[in-house]
Amino acid sequence: MTKALIIDDEPLARMVVKEYIQQFDQIEVLQECNDGFEGLKAIQLHQPDLIFLDVQMPKINGFEMLELVDKQPAVIFTTAFDEYAIKAFETHAVDYLLKPFSKERFNKAIEKYLAQTQSATATSAPKETEKLLEYAAQSPAQHERIVVKTGTKVKIIPVADVQYLQADDDYVSVFTQDGSYLKNKTMSFFEQTLDARQFVRVHRSYMVAVQEITRIDPYEKDSHLAILKSGAKIPVSKTGYVKLKQVLGI
């Protein structure tokens, strides 16, 4: 039995999926969710095999929700019109349905999913999703905020509030005025998605918001320390110093 969830903020849109899915006895819809927060909770609770996920939803979009999921289920995206998302799907060959979609098209997506679960390619699906998320994170909408999980809660950090980022094993700590938050992404992910004029990778393990810097002091040979408004001292490597000087125009 395949466990499935439907996550979409429009009740009528969920209804279409539910109606179409009835004919597949081997798939059971455990819950319908109104937004990404509900979706996230339901995913942790049910550990579904398959989710139907709308892209544009309140507060956090479908991509941002998936970023917070630890164990990626198979995903069939549904969206009406979002040029950026569609480009992301096309580049990463994840199945998606464009609303309004026909029953035939829906059946095809399900059959593709069922075929995948039986073959060896099933293991590669989460990897594809991972790549898709990285691509999607470059969309303009996601440039302005970072979505993190604190315990069971979801926190949305406006990028303007970020002071600096610190690599922490497989995670990155995002430092703001109110404290720091862990995000299970790599430094290079943030290097790709954050605006290069606002954030500079000054060190292998540090990225800093340029506007937060008040002073740059020399420190040991070849390296420097950036002093932030908050008082934090951030190590700056030799190459980091060159990059920083470039962005600051000195």
Added chain:
Amino acid sequence: MWTALQTYILHSFDFDWFIAITDAVVSSILLAAACWLINNNLRYYQPGKGSYTNLFIWCVALAAICMAGSRWILPFINPEQVYANFMTKSLVIRFFTNFLAIGWMAMISMIWYSQLDQKENEKRKSEAERLARDAELYNLRQQLQPHFLFNSLNSINALIGFKPDEARKMIHQLSDFLRGTLKKDDQQQITLTEELEHLNLYLEIEKVRFGHRLKTEVSCDDNCGAAILPALMLQPLVENAIKFGLYDTTEDVVVSIRGEMEGNYLVLMVQNPYDPQTSRPRQGTGFGLSGVQRRLYLLFARNDLMETHQNDNIFTTIIKIPQL
């Protein structure tokens, strides 16, 4: 080639080779300099229709200068009496050949450069046309609001199955709304009542999609129904408020629209809830509102007709339409 020809002609007049060659070389160099001068002039300055006389005078002057140059330089190199006589006699011929050569050069370069100019112009023109076309296409696409349209069709698709009557009703609402949008061009002036009718179709459709979360309140003073405003001015404000409200919060959303007269102005106020914690980047004019502000500026040449406020989780947009 010119030099060789001249040398040959001079030689046939019984001058020795040295004289013939020096004469030919000097006059050719002078002629070449004159041609270069006129060619360069024409490259940077295309004569208008009236200044062809100017060009003619230039050619005459240059031919004369070339001739005078030959007249003064050559006797220094070949001080023979016979040659000097010949020089004086041949001045007229020299002048005319020079004039013909320079005139010819002027004509060629004029045609050449005007053609270049024309090509450049055509390129610029097609570029401008392409830009205009792109802008128009973008406008059209905005007007059609693909996201709204496809989601509405999806809702209809859902309704057909179990509430066919409602599906049918929604199709009619959607058609009326689209027809209204296509009919109106943004130069048109309409009454507030008309704009509200159109807006109502939109709100009805949005409520089918988001009925569980979305509520709207429209209140307008009696005296402003007949007030005039540019078509589709209120619409984007409400669209913005709905989008902002629905996608920035997860709770129920009340979007309120209020109209009143204030002196000679129609004042329209649109309010929606938002989350100040996460919406900071949008501070200022908010997203999607800059188009309205731009239009107000283009129509009334004023920048003070739109303002936004935010307090207590409520985002307020106010526009004032001067009544003529």
